Amino acid sequence: MHTPSATITLYLSARNKIVALASGTGRRWAETALALAGFTEDDDLLHTLPLDYPARARQALTHLHQAARDCQVRVATHPRPYLGDIAEAIVAALPGSWAATVLGLREQQDQHHLRDYLWETSALYELLEKERLGFAAFLRDGGGTELLLVERPSDGSYVVGALTPSADHLNATAPPPRSVIASHAHTAAALIRTRLLPDYERAVHLSRLGEAEQDLRWAQEAHEPGAYYAAALDAALDRFRTQAAAFIATLRDGEPLTAEQSVFLDRVEDGLGLTLDEPHELDSEALADAQAVWLIHGEELIEMARAATPPPVTAAKDRAPATAVLPPSAVVASATGPHR
Structure with a gap:
């Protein structure tokens, strides 16, 4: 039996849409199936399907399952919230004017490329090197501070770390700020405010x-x-x-x-x-x-x-207790059919 060389992973977004990520060596076939089913590609190269009309959405998902079968592409539904929603919730809770940009990690080399921009080479670096991640999100304050957000597959925790400031902006020679880990968005935002950003500013100083x-x-x-x-x-x-x-x-x-x-x-x-x-x-x-x-x-x-430089911020615990996460709604799971 032929093993699919590409996968379409569906994520349910709180913004009343489904986001699809095509990955694998046969990714072009997966993108073809998405186009045939009626998914649209936005400026960030993400394929989305609005859920404003449930009947139309169910029909599109049924077509997606049929097109994927014809293209020998596997379809899977991700059980966790869409990372873009988590990123938006985090930046909304940060001081100042932050914005989030989502990047689809379609190939392993996309992840490896991100490693070169990390300031701290620890937990976040290892995730980008060893794990298969679906998305990453850039969190930017517009003044030169850039953070990277990913989801850790092993437990669904969110890991946020600082990117090295631009060489035109700063020759970063100080010890980098440590990444933070949290089980949900508001805890991640709190840790960014109280630890990551103060340590970032200290390192820049x-x-x-x-x-x-x-x-x-x-x-x-x-x-x-x-x-x-x-x-x-x-x-x-x-x-x-x-x-x-x-x-x-x-x-x-x-x-x-x-x-x-x-x-x-x-x-x-x-x-x-x-x-x-x-x-x-x-x-x-x-x-x-x-x-x-x-x-x-x-x-x-x-x-x-x-x-007068303050000491680095320390915390006894850098993550919150795990919390239950509800699976995507039935409109996604029922229409995609069984996983292949």
């Missing part, structure tokens, strides 16, 4: 301190003349001024400062030209003053910011 320290050390030790050196020095100073503004803001928002520390921060802020209406537009005199402040007081500011 420490990486920026490392960048600032490296630039300062280079500027203090390198004295090669020439236009290239001057341009590189100006670029490093401009980076430090941006970093210094963030360091100063963090210090002022943290533990109460002594009078001496407040005076120091005011002096550095003024000397770097950070109080100007256009802080990145400095004339030659102001630029020279900023460079002197950087070279003389930069190390003290870095040390002050590093000393």
